[in-house]
Amino acid sequence: MSLQIYIDGQWYSKENAKISVFDHGLLYGDGVFEGLRSYGGKVFRMKEHLDRLYDSARSIFLTVPISPEVMEAAVYETLRLNNLTDGYVRLIVTRGVGDLGLNPNLCPKASVIIIADKISLYPAKLYDEGMEIVTSSTVRNHPAAVNPRIKSLNYLGSILAKIEGLKAGCNEALMLNLNGEVAECTADNIFLIKNGRLATPHVNAGILDGITRRAVIGLAKEAGMDVAETTLTRHDVYVADECFLTGTAAEVIPVIKVDSRPIGDGRVGPITKQLIAAFKGLVAK
Ligand code: PMP
Numbered sequence: 001m002s003l004q005i006y007i008d009g010q011w012y013s014k015e016n017a018k019i020s021v022f023d024h025g026l027l028y029g030d031g032v033f034e035g036l037r038s039y040g041g042k043v044f045r046m047k048e049h050l051d052r053l054y055d056s057a058r059s060i061f062l063t064v065p066i067s068p069e070v071m072e073a074a075v076y077e078t079l080r081l082n083n084l085t086d087g088y089v090r091l092i093v094t095r096g097v098g099d100l101g102l103n104p105n106l107c108p109k110a111s112v113i114i115i116a117d118k119i120s121l122y123p124a125k126l127y128d129e130g131m132e133i134v135t136s137s138t139v140r141n142h143p144a145a146v147n148p149r150i151k152s153l154n155y156l157g158s159i160l161a162k163i164e165g166l167k168a169g170c171n172e173a174l175m176l177n178l179n180g181e182v183a184e185c186t187a188d189n190i191f192l193i194k195n196g197r198l199a200t201p202h203v204n205a206g207i208l209d210g211i212t213r214r215a216v217i218g219l220a221k222e223a224g225m226d227v228a229e230t231t232l233t234r235h236d237v238y239v240a241d242e243c244f245l246t247g248t249a250a251e252v253i254p255v256i257k258v259d260s261r262p263i264g265d266g267r268v269g270p271i272t273k274q275l276i277a278a279f280k281g282l283v284a285k
Contacts, residue, residue, distance in 0.1 A: 063110060092112070139177065201231070
């Protein structure tokens, strides 16, 4: 059976799941989204994802037409209809249908779309052996423009950085902020380990406040590690002992080379392995 996709209170088969070409989500990237993941039938950190979605919407004057409770039920129903216990869920709220101008006041009703599908991971080999990334020349959105904490439908900056990464033979790319400090990757947050200490950019560096990031910070603290949310430069990355990325789709993935420089001894480090194992335990709970 074809995928069942939720649009505004009803489910449609993939072939029939369509939105208007006048939707401002398409015309202007005017909308917000979330990526969630279900493990063994339970969505990991559902409340945090819904909070972030509704906060993103609020920040752009977008009224989500359904309550978080109705949204949560619709997410579970979409998973159930697609027989998915372990899957990836994309939640989208668009400004809705308007005219060709920018004016969102002419879009009377926001649209909600929920797509649940199988998870598409990075190749399994990368989790064992680590991945290589490069720094992109595309600067992460300045937080005084559209704050990267808003998970908006406009991902062009990340896409340009992703293209640069792919052209360099890498699956991810590092983005710096306008100060030249480390921000995050195109769809993942970044962590470094130096002398047993964990460090990750502060959200004020202009990054998405990642939910996997939060979970990993929690796990590291529980394990008694020192965690700093701080300013990091490319130099800090190059001289780190270990590096890894976090994200809902990626989970925790090791990085062993950045801009052609091996990180540490160029192999997946022990603390990264420990945190990968801890994260597996956490999502299996
Ligand atoms: N940064 C960006 C730009 C992202 O798109 C994502 C994925 N949503 C992340 C970081 C990781 O965030 P999370 O752990 O909440 O999936």
